Amino acid sequence: xxxxxxxxxxxxxxxxxxxxxxxxxxxxxxxxxxxxxxxxxxxxxxxxxxxxxxxxxxxxxxxxxxxxxxxxxxxxxxxxxxxxxxxxxxxxxxxxxxxxxxxxxxxxxxxxxxxxxxxxxxxxxxxxxxxxxxxxxxxxxxxxxxxxxxxxxxxxxxxxxxxxxxxxxxxxxxxxxxxxxxxxxxxxxxxxxxxxxxxxxxxxxxxxxxxxxxxxxxxxxxxxxxxxxxxxxxxxxxxxxxxxxxxxxxxxxxxxxxxxxxxxxxxxxxxxxxxxxxxxxxxxxxxxxxxxxxxxxxxxxxxxxxxxxxxxxxxxxxxxxxxxxxxxxxxxxxxxxxxxxxxxxxxxxxxxxxxxxxxxxxxxxxxxxxxxxxxxxxxxxxxxxxxxxx
Numbered sequence: 001x002x003x004x005x006x007x008x009x010x011x012x013x014x015x016x017x018x019x020x021x022x023x024x025x026x027x028x029x030x031x032x033x034x035x036x037x038x039x040x041x042x043x044x045x046x047x048x049x050x051x052x053x054x055x056x057x058x059x060x061x062x063x064x065x066x067x068x069x070x071x072x073x074x075x076x077x078x079x080x081x082x083x084x085x086x087x088x089x090x091x092x093x094x095x096x097x098x099x100x101x102x103x104x105x106x107x108x109x110x111x112x113x114x115x116x117x118x119x120x121x122x123x124x125x126x127x128x129x130x131x132x133x134x135x136x137x138x139x140x141x142x143x144x145x146x147x148x149x150x151x152x153x154x155x156x157x158x159x160x161x162x163x164x165x166x167x168x169x170x171x172x173x174x175x176x177x178x179x180x181x182x183x184x185x186x187x188x189x190x191x192x193x194x195x196x197x198x199x200x201x202x203x204x205x206x207x208x209x210x211x212x213x214x215x216x217x218x219x220x221x222x223x224x225x226x227x228x229x230x231x232x233x234x235x236x237x238x239x240x241x242x243x244x245x246x247x248x249x250x251x252x253x254x255x256x257x258x259x260x261x262x263x264x265x266x267x268x269x270x271x272x273x274x275x276x277x278x279x280x281x282x283x284x285x286x287x288x289x290x291x292x293x294x295x296x297x298x299x300x301x302x303x304x305x306x307x308x309x310x311x312x313x314x315x316x317x318x319x320x321x322x323x324x325x326x327x328x329x330x331x332x333x334x335x336x337x338x339x340x341x342x343x344x345x346x347x348x349x350x351x352x353x354x355x356x357x358x359x360x361x362x363x364x365x366x367x368x369x370x371x372x373x374x375x376x377x378x379x380x381x382x383x384x385x386x387x388x389x390x
Contacts, residue, residue: 064385066378067149068142071351073202073375076139081162083129083136088112092144095154100185104177111135111182114147114154115190123196124153124186125384128179128212131204131229131246134161142377143200150385153190157182163204165252170204170232171211171271172253179212183219198384199223202375203297207273210286210305214276217283222387224287226375227294230301230308232268233258238298277308284309285363287383291371292328292356299368300325310361330357330368340367347379 070076078087088095092114099108112135116122125147129137135158147154159178163170186192199220201209206228213223229235232250236258240247251257254271256264269275277284286309290302300321307315316334323331330338340358348355348369353376357368365383369376 064146064382065149066381067145068377070142071377072353072371073139073377074372076142078138080130080137080139081133082138083133084138085136087138088136088141088144091141092148094148095144095156098185100157100178100181102174102178103181104174109160109178109181110158111185112144112154112156113186113189114144115186116148116151118151119191121191121193122151122153123198123385124155124183124190124192125198125200125381126155126157126179126183126186128159128199128201128205128208129156130202131163131207134158143381146377146381153186153192155182155186159208163249163253165249167253170250170253171208171273175208176212176215179208180216195389196221196387197389198387200225200380200384201228202226203373204229210273211271211276213284213286214273214280217280220284221389222285222287222384224289224380224384225302225305226289226380227291227297227373228273228288228302228305229297230272230304231274232272233265235297235301236268273305274308277305281309281364282311282362285387287365287367287380289367289369289376289379291353291374292324292368293371294373296373298325299328302366302368306359306361306364306366309364310359314359314361316359324368345379347382348376351376351378 073080085097095112095114098111098113100111102109125143127140127143129135129140135156140156144154144156146152157179159175159182160166160169160172168174183197197220199209199213199222201207201224203226206225207230209223209225210228210230213220232254236247236250239250240257250268251264254264254267256262258265258268286305288302288305290299292299303316303321303324320331320334324334334357337359338357339360340355343358345355348367353369353371353374355367355369357366359366
């Protein structure tokens with residue numbers, strides 16, 4: 001998950017209440033609105049590109065600007081795990097580092113935060129870093145640039161840093177509390193539109209996003225997860241067979257190899273979205289995206305996320321999931337179910353990541369695209385921008 005790419009500055013255009021009280025406010029929000037069926041207008045005048053009046057998915061009409069030319073995290077000119085405050089200060093000086101008192105213990109947790117100070121209520125973009133890094137993850141800089149260009153509030157918390165085997169990391173209850181504290185801090189220190197709270201995560205960040213959304217199902221207008229880990233026990237088996245470091249980190253955090261029936265297995269399950277998503281099926285507006293060729297987290301993990309959230313008749317059979325994992329292609333019967341025929345997905349196409357499968361069940365949407373362990377900035381953000389709670 002690393003490379004030796006040299007950093008090149010992104011090309012840009014112009015341009016606390018305590019946890020219980022905070023969550024009491026948050027949980028007063030209502031259900032999502034998915035009734036409108038218009039297309040998003042994506043404007044990037046700062047980069048000299050014409051407005052694009054088409055959209056990939058979702059409902060609602062909004063206007064957004066994309067100030068960064070980077071289309072996917074694997075093309076960003078740093079390692080995926082690169083984390084450096086100086087880079088953030090150079091590229092997005094308006095984003096500042098803050099310290100947030102933890103409701104879980106006596107520590108303070110660092111985060112990156114942006115608010116323009118404008119008087120109107122604004123969307124909040126809460127972004128969760130991936131598995132092996134922290135709140136300074138550089139590939140998330142284009143997300144902050146988007147927030148600034150569109151006058152959104154931006155929050156990028158640390159939640160105990162990388163998932164390196166320490167028990168307080170890896171979707172622990174402490175992590176969930178830290179994320180809730182970060183959300184409360186943003187709401188206390190900016191004028192946030194409560195109908196437009198957005199949660200975004202990639203890889204390990206997507207795992208934590210799903211856990212957070214399942215814990216607080218009435219909070220977020222939209223949750224966008226890319227190449228998520230659904231089940232730590234399955235991912236342990238996969239990474240152990242491949243001799244990857246993630247298996248060791250999982251066994252450390254769970255107290256041993258998570259073999260069936262062991263205490264470590266139960267611990268891993270308790271930290272996994274698998275154990276929590278079925279209870280909130282139909283309550284979460286979630287966009288799930290996965291590269292078919294992903295060798296870090298198999299695409300079957302996303303298919304199982306979709307199954308946990310889908311109506312029974314819409315679920316993907318287990319033998320189809322195994323077919324996808326084994327062959328990295330769609331079985332004919334699953335391909336025939338795809339709803340993407342006749343639809344346009346220009347943001348995927350412009351990134352060279354053609355959509356192979358699109359399914360929808362209630363408020364849950366699933367895309368498999370041509371690619372690997374990746375996130376596409378523009379469709380991730382545009383889908384979120386269309387979501388609102390009433």
